[in-house]
Amino acid sequence: MKRLLIFGLWLWLFGSGSYLRADSLEDLAKDFWQWRANEQPVSSDDIARIERPAAWIPDWSAASVEKYRRELNELEGRWKRLDTSHTSVPEQIDYRLIGSALARVRWELDRTRMWQRNPEFYVQQTAGAYFNLLLQPPPFNGTRSRQIVAVLRSVPATIEAAEQNLNQPAAPFARLAIAELENIAPRLQKSASALKPQMDVTSGEQVVSTAAAASAALEQYRQWLVEKLPTMSKETAAGRENYEFFLREVALLPFTPEQLLEMGHLEWARSVASQVYEEHRNAGAPELHMFSNESEEMEREKVDELAVRKFLERKQILSVPPWVQHYVYLAIPDYLDPLGDLGELDDLTGPGRLDKNGIRYIAPPGPQLGYFASTQARDPRGLIVHEGVPGHYFQLALGWKNDDPIRRHYYDSGANEGIGFYAEEMMLHAGLFDDTPRSREFIWNFMRLRALRVEVDVKLALGEFSIEQAAKYLMETVPMDARTANAEAAFFASTPGQAISYQIGKIQIYQFLADAQRQQGKKFNLRAFHDFVWQNGNVPIGLQRWELLSLKDGVPQ
Numbered sequence: 001m002k003r004l005l006i007f008g009l010w011l012w013l014f015g016s017g018s019y020l021r022a023d024s025l026e027d028l029a030k031d032f033w034q035w036r037a038n039e040q041p042v043s044s045d046d047i048a049r050i051e052r053p054a055a056w057i058p059d060w061s062a063a064s065v066e067k068y069r070r071e072l073n074e075l076e077g078r079w080k081r082l083d084t085s086h087t088s089v090p091e092q093i094d095y096r097l098i099g100s101a102l103a104r105v106r107w108e109l110d111r112t113r114m115w116q117r118n119p120e121f122y123v124q125q126t127a128g129a130y131f132n133l134l135l136q137p138p139p140f141n142g143t144r145s146r147q148i149v150a151v152l153r154s155v156p157a158t159i160e161a162a163e164q165n166l167n168q169p170a171a172p173f174a175r176l177a178i179a180e181l182e183n184i185a186p187r188l189q190k191s192a193s194a195l196k197p198q199m200d201v202t203s204g205e206q207v208v209s210t211a212a213a214a215s216a217a218l219e220q221y222r223q224w225l226v227e228k229l230p231t232m233s234k235e236t237a238a239g240r241e242n243y244e245f246f247l248r249e250v251a252l253l254p255f256t257p258e259q260l261l262e263m264g265h266l267e268w269a270r271s272v273a274s275q276v277y278e279e280h281r282n283a284g285a286p287e288l289h290m291f292s293n294e295s296e297e298m299e300r301e302k303v304d305e306l307a308v309r310k311f312l313e314r315k316q317i318l319s320v321p322p323w324v325q326h327y328v329y330l331a332i333p334d335y336l337d338p339l340g341d342l343g344e345l346d347d348l349t350g351p352g353r354l355d356k357n358g359i360r361y362i363a364p365p366g367p368q369l370g371y372f373a374s375t376q377a378r379d380p381r382g383l384i385v386h387e388g389v390p391g392h393y394f395q396l397a398l399g400w401k402n403d404d405p406i407r408r409h410y411y412d413s414g415a416n417e418g419i420g421f422y423a424e425e426m427m428l429h430a431g432l433f434d435d436t437p438r439s440r441e442f443i444w445n446f447m448r449l450r451a452l453r454v455e456v457d458v459k460l461a462l463g464e465f466s467i468e469q470a471a472k473y474l475m476e477t478v479p480m481d482a483r484t485a486n487a488e489a490a491f492f493a494s495t496p497g498q499a500i501s502y503q504i505g506k507i508q509i510y511q512f513l514a515d516a517q518r519q520q521g522k523k524f525n526l527r528a529f530h531d532f533v534w535q536n537g538n539v540p541i542g543l544q545r546w547e548l549l550s551l552k553d554g555v556p557q
Helices: 002-014 025-039 062-081 089-112 119-134 142-153 155-165 171-180 184-198 201-231 240-250 257-281 294-314 337-342 371-376 381-388 392-400 405-409 413-430 437-462 467-477 482-494 501-523 526-535 541-549
Strands: 327-331 358-362
Touching: 025 062, 025 089, 025 405, 062 089, 062 155, 089 240, 089 405, 089 541, 119 142, 119 155, 119 171, 119 184, 119 201, 119 337, 119 482, 142 155, 142 201, 155 201, 171 201, 171 467, 171 482, 184 201, 184 337, 240 257, 240 437, 257 437, 257 501, 294 327, 294 358, 294 381, 294 413, 327 381, 358 381, 358 392, 371 381, 381 392, 381 413, 381 437, 392 405, 392 413, 392 526, 413 437, 413 501, 413 541, 437 467, 437 482, 437 501, 467 482, 501 526, 501 541, 526 541
Parallel strands: 327 358
Antiparallel strands: none
C-alpha cells in the first residue's frame, strides 16, 4: 500500500499535465504568445497590434483581470525556474525577451493600471477594437464578419466592467475619453451601415442593430464620465519607481530618466542646428506644392515606394527580398472614415499575412491635414521611409519571417520605432532627398519632434508635465499644429515609455553601428549590418549588440 501511494505521488508530480514537468523556453514562449493573444489590451499604437483568435472579444471584467494575474504569476514562475546560464548567447537573449514580455504584462496590470485609472482605455477596448477589425482591406469573409459583430456585441459588457473597474480614474484621461466619444452614436452607426454591404448576409443583417446597442452603451458611458468628472483625480503620472521598472525590466534600457533627458536635449540641439543649416542652404529654392487630390498622391506614392526599394539595393544599404510585398496608399473607406481618430489608419499585415501589401489610408490633401499628413501630401517619401520601406512595414515583415518564433512574435517600440527613425536620417545621408531640398528640411524637423518626445515622455511619467503643458510645449517648440500636439501628448501620457523609443532606439543603433565598424574594421559591411538589425528588428538594440559583438554593457544586468 505504501509503495502504491509513493508511486501515485510520483505520477502526480511528474506525469503529463503537472506544473513540475520538465519545461523549456520554447514551450513557455508558445504558451505565453497564445495566452497573450487573448489577454493583450487593444491599443491605438499600430506596432503593438497582434493576430487574435477568430472568436476573440475583449474581456476586462474584474474576474478576468484576476484570472490574468493568476496566469501571469504562473508564467513568471515558469520563466524564473528556467536556467539559461550555460546556454548560448542567442538562447540567453531569447530568455531575456520572454522576461521582457512578461514584465510588460506586469507593467500593464499592476504598474500603470490603465484598466483602473484611464477611462480612455475602455474606448480602445470597445470602439477601438471594432476599428482595428476594419483596417484590413476587403473582403470581409464570414469569419471576419462574425468577429466584427461579436466585438460590437461585447461593448455593453465591457462598459459595465469599466464602470466597476475605474476606482481611481484620472480626470485628464476622462476628458480625452469624453472627447473621443463625442457623437459616437451617429458615427458608429454610419460606419456599420457602410460596412453592411461588405459583409456576409447574416452578419450584415446583425451589424446595424448590434452597432446601435453598442452606441447606446458608449453614449451612456460618456454621460457617466461627465457626471463623475468633478470627483476624479488630476494625477496621470506613472511615477519614478514604475517608470524605472519599465526602463529596466520592459524596455531593457540601462539609462536613468535623467540620462534620457540629457540625450534628448543634445539631440534636439543637433536637429535644430541641422535644420537651420538646411534652410540657410536652401535659400531661394522652390517650395513643395501639395498634391491636388488623393489619386495624384496615391500614384506618386506608388512610384516613390518602388524608387526607394531600388535605391536601397543600388546603394547597397539594405537587402530587399523579392517576397516582401509593397506599402501602398488607399483612400479612407466610408466605413472607416467616421472613426479615423481612434488609431493609426494603417494595416501593417502580420505573421500570417506576409503575402499582403502594407496599407496606409490617406485623407484628401488640403489645409485641414495634421503635421505628418501635410508633409506626405507634398512628398510621400518622408513617411514611406519611416512607416513603409525600409521602415515599419518592411522591418516588421522581415521580423515576422524570423526563423526563431520568440523573435517572430516579440515586439518592442524601442527597437521598432528606433529603426523607423534611424531610417529617416540614414536615407537622408545616403542621398534619397538630394533632389528636393525642402523635403530635407522637414526630415530635420521630424528629428526635432522625436528629440522633444523624450522630454515629454519623461516629464509626463514623473509628473513634471501635465497633458496640457506637454501639448503646448510640442506646439511651440517643434512647432506643430494643436490637434497633432494634443493627440501626441494624450497618447504618451497613457503609454509611458513609448515616446522615448524613437530617439533612444536611434541613438542605440548609432552606438551599435560605431562599435561594429570599430570591431570589424575593413571587414565591416553596412548592408550586412543593416540586414542583421532589420531581421532582428523586434529585438531591443542592446540585445542585438550583445549577440553580434559580444558587448553586454547596453543591457541591464
